[in-house]
Amino acid sequence: xxxxxxxxxxxxxxxxxxxxxxxxxxxxxxxxxxxxxxxxxxxxxxxxxxxxxxxxxxxxxxxxxxxxxxxxxxxxxxxxxxxx
Amino acid sequence: xxxxxxxxxxxxxxxxxxxxxxxxxxxxxxxxxxxxxxxxxxxxxxxxxxxxxxxxxxxxxxxxxxxxxxxxxxxxxxxxxxxxxxxxxxxxxxxxxxxxxxxxxxxxxxxxxxxxxxxxxxxxxxxxxxxxxxxxxxxxxxxxxxxxxxxxxxxxxxxxxxxxxxxxxxxxxxxxxxxxxxxxxxxxxxxxxxxxxxxxxxxxxxxxxxxxxxxxxxxxxxxxxxxxxxxxxxxxxxxxxxx
Numbered sequence: 067x068x069x070x071x072x073x074x075x076x077x078x079x080x081x082x083x084x085x086x087x088x089x090x091x092x093x094x095x096x097x098x099x100x101x102x103x104x105x106x107x108x109x110x111x112x113x114x115x116x117x118x119x120x121x122x123x124x125x126x127x128x129x130x131x132x133x134x135x136x137x138x139x140x141x142x143x144x145x146x147x148x149x150x
Numbered sequence: 151x152x153x154x155x156x157x158x159x160x161x162x163x164x165x166x167x168x169x170x171x172x173x174x175x176x177x178x179x180x181x182x183x184x185x186x187x188x189x190x191x192x193x194x195x196x197x198x199x200x201x202x203x204x205x206x207x208x209x210x211x212x213x214x215x216x217x218x219x220x221x222x223x224x225x226x227x228x229x230x231x232x233x234x235x236x237x238x239x240x241x242x243x244x245x246x247x248x249x250x251x252x253x254x255x256x257x258x259x260x261x262x263x264x265x266x267x268x269x270x271x272x273x274x275x276x277x278x279x280x281x282x283x284x285x286x287x288x289x290x291x292x293x294x295x296x297x298x299x300x301x302x303x304x305x306x307x308x309x310x311x312x313x314x315x316x317x318x319x320x321x322x323x324x325x326x327x328x329x330x331x332x333x334x335x336x337x338x339x340x341x342x343x344x345x346x347x348x349x350x351x352x353x354x355x356x357x358x359x360x361x362x363x364x365x366x367x368x369x370x371x372x373x374x375x376x377x378x379x380x381x382x383x384x385x386x387x388x389x390x391x392x393x
Contacts, residue, residue: 071177112177115278116202119270123286128372131293135379139232142386 074108081105091137095130102126197345197353198275206280207357207364211339214360215324218367222321225371229314232378245384246300256298263291267369274361275354281361285320285368292373301384305377313373320367327359 081101088094102125109118180186188201188209198204206214247253270277271284296304328339336342339360346353 116200116280119279119283123283123290127290127293128286131290131376132379135376135383138383138387139379142383145386 068111071111074104074111077104078108092134095133095137098133099126099130102129193348196341196355196357197348198357199349199353200275200277200280202278203275203280203361204354204357207275207360208341208354211328211357211360214364215328215339218321218324218364221368221371222317225317225374228375228378229310232382246302247298252298256294259298260291260294263287263294267291267365271362271365272351274365275358276349276351281364282368285365286372288365288369289372289376293376296380301380305381308373308377310374310377313370313377315370316366317370317374320363320365320370323363324360324367327356327363331356 078101081097081104084097085094085101088097102121105125106118106122109115109121175181188205192198192201192204196204196208198208247256267284267287267290269284270279270287271281274280274284292304292308295307331338331340331342334342341355341357343355345355352358
């Protein structure tokens, strides 16, 4: 395997460990989008540009936005108390 | 005790994974016939440069129909569950960002996102990308308006009539294009007009219209989901009047 592919795989592995190690939920969403960028580089190096674009769009835009919206909603419900 | 059990099973799993990975063929060794067939037939048969889009919008357009309706039903479910905050309560939400540099940068980012999305959708059959990626980029351009400007601008641009209308036009348009193929005596979702010259924007026939329809459906669905979550959160945090 070419060294570039090995570096991309290593970056993805480190990003995955980072996503699991992040404790706060919103911080985890941001680290997840960084892990998504690592995945994009991996797919690009392995000659799959269409998959790389899809991964960029989903893990960089769609997933963090919906996730942070859901986290905010759950925290708002907790703050409002058990009347909801 | 739990850590010991985890370490034992993790070493067993690691041994199995390493054994499996070393047994894989080398990268680039492709035995199956279907990929080679598609790569050789896309240019003469469909005049499209992007083989992935050719499979998604032409050879296997029916599976893409299923995925569009999946996103459509997800957006419908979110709207059904979170639609308890009435839209008339958004006037009292005050959350404009005060930094002029951030507002200017956000406006530039929104316009750039919009142009980039239109570029990715228009070149869907030529370069990597296509309907789905362009649709999410289009929705992200609108999300920049919320993130860097204020909620009122975003709410005015993506009123539920507009975003739901966009989504319905996309999803319904996809099915309607499939039914139009019946009028030409072809099968459902088959490519029904001239395939054009290879490499031009007008190549590919009616798969380009399917591309545009799916991008509208994805953008509308994602905007519906995002604005439903947002409306509820903003009314709780920043609204001054209660429900």
